[in-house]
Amino acid sequence: MTTAVLIVAAGTGTRAGGGVAKQWRPLAGKRVIDWTIAAFQEASVDLIMVVRDPDNPDAAQALAKHKDILLAKGGVDRSTSVRNGLIALDKMNVDKVLIHDAARPCVPAHLITEVLCALDTAPAAAPGLAVTDALWTGTAHEVTGTQDRSNLYAAQTPQAFHFDAILSAHLALDGPAADDVEVARKAGLSVRITQGDINNIKITRPEDFARAENILRSSMDSIPDIRLGNGYDVHRFGPGDQVTLCGIEVPHDRGLQGHSDADVGMHAVTDALYGAMAEGDIGRHFPPSDPQWKGAASEIFLRHAVDLALSKGFRISNVDCTLVCEFPKIGPHAEEMRSRMAEIMNMDRDRVSVKATTSERLGFTGRGEGIAALATATLVRA
Ligand code: CTP
Numbered sequence: 001m002t003t004a005v006l007i008v009a010a011g012t013g014t015r016a017g018g019g020v021a022k023q024w025r026p027l028a029g030k031r032v033i034d035w036t037i038a039a040f041q042e043a044s045v046d047l048i049m050v051v052r053d054p055d056n057p058d059a060a061q062a063l064a065k066h067k068d069i070l071l072a073k074g075g076v077d078r079s080t081s082v083r084n085g086l087i088a089l090d091k092m093n094v095d096k097v098l099i100h101d102a103a104r105p106c107v108p109a110h111l112i113t114e115v116l117c118a119l120d121t122a123p124a125a126a127p128g129l130a131v132t133d134a135l136w137t138g139t140a141h142e143v144t145g146t147q148d149r150s151n152l153y154a155a156q157t158p159q160a161f162h163f164d165a166i167l168s169a170h171l172a173l174d175g176p177a178a179d180d181v182e183v184a185r186k187a188g189l190s191v192r193i194t195q196g197d198i199n200n201i202k203i204t205r206p207e208d209f210a211r212a213e214n215i216l217r218s219s220m221d222s223i224p225d226i227r228l229g230n231g232y233d234v235h236r237f238g239p240g241d242q243v244t245l246c247g248i249e250v251p252h253d254r255g256l257q258g259h260s261d262a263d264v265g266m267h268a269v270t271d272a273l274y275g276a277m278a279e280g281d282i283g284r285h286f287p288p289s290d291p292q293w294k295g296a297a298s299e300i301f302l303r304h305a306v307d308l309a310l311s312k313g314f315r316i317s318n319v320d321c322t323l324v325c326e327f328p329k330i331g332p333h334a335e336e337m338r339s340r341m342a343e344i345m346n347m348d349r350d351r352v353s354v355k356a357t358t359s360e361r362l363g364f365t366g367r368g369e370g371i372a373a374l375a376t377a378t379l380v381r382a
């Protein structure tokens with residue numbers, strides 16, 4: 001699954017003035033384009049492509065230090081720049097593409113996550129802000145009418161698409177289009193609206209530089225929203241010849257009893273994630289009274305908790321799980337468990353810990369009546 005972002009930066013920035021096109025100009029200690037690229041370097045994006053005018057020396061200078069990005073050639077208008085970028089990305093096995101204006105350097109991390117998440121259930125998605133001001137029609141000097149705003153949204157980027165669908169839509173485009181949502185809709189794709197952000201401004205006029213600088217500086221000063229959650233679970237031993245722990249089948253002279261596959265470690269981690277979001281526990285989302293969850297693979301529960309966190313704009317910073325039992329011995333399997341858990345949660349392995357302890361033969365775990373698991377999870381929203 002490859003996700004790319006196409007950052008369109010081939011405009012001349014005429015309305016912003018200032019001689020040098022706005023995307024190459026300084027902003028809060030870097031350049032506009034540096035902020036925009038950095039927002040996607042921190043997101044779950046595999047490829048970054050910048051569409052720029054290859055003959056513009058300001059572009060060459062500003063992009064020289066970015067060794068890990070791909071480049072494409074801009075066109076006469078925004079749609080042509082996007083189309084050139086999409087064609088350059090073709091054959092790179094891209095599944096999902098975000099299309100973003102270089103002139104929106106303040107794009108918040110949660111907005112990128114949310115629009116990408118919406119692509120799991122829609123062919124296209126884009127952030128929109130419901131219009132709150134009253135709207136008039138008018139001449140330059142006089143109000144001529146009032147416009148109903150109840151169905152109106154201000155369009156933002158990044159706009160997200162399944163790659164093949166938006167490439168075909170652009171290749172079939174006849175005439176101008178305001179943005180890629182219009183291109184997609186002309187090709188018959190339905191576009192989901194995700195929540196836009198008032199800080200995701202597009203630098204357009206000279207005064208927008210000061211606004212963008214304020215937004216970036218205040219986000220640098222602000223403390224990220226960090227949530228901790230804990231989870232605890234116990235399953236009783238019963239007849240069987242293996243146990244499933246953190247997604248790995250471990251041979252044992254007993255099995256674990258439970259409604260699902262009784263993966264006590266995965267349940268504790270799942271509950272830690274729900275806990276961090278104050279979203280109850282597994283039982284609330286997958287009631288044991290519902291027969292469809294009998295014998296279910298626990299990764300269904302874990303994936304649900306992970307998707308819920310992403311849809312709320314959180315990144316999972318780390319999880320730590322401790323299994324408590326005398327037998328089976330966990331040590332020989334712990335690394336495999338970490339890898340499996342990291343794979344399910346789509347996290348780096350070094351952010352996932354699985355470890356074990358005995359309880360010195362004390363209590364129910366010590367007597368070998370069952371296995372207990374404790375977990376902690378940290379969620380971060382920038
Ligand atoms: N863009 C582009 N290729 C074009 C025109 C625009 O890649 N031929 C990009 C711009 O660089 C910008 C984004 O599309 O990041 C949004 O366009 P806009 O804000 O209109 O930027 P400009 O066209 O550069 O500005 P202006 O219209 O004021 O000249």
Ligand code: MG
Pocket residue numbers: 011
């Ligand atoms: Mg323009």
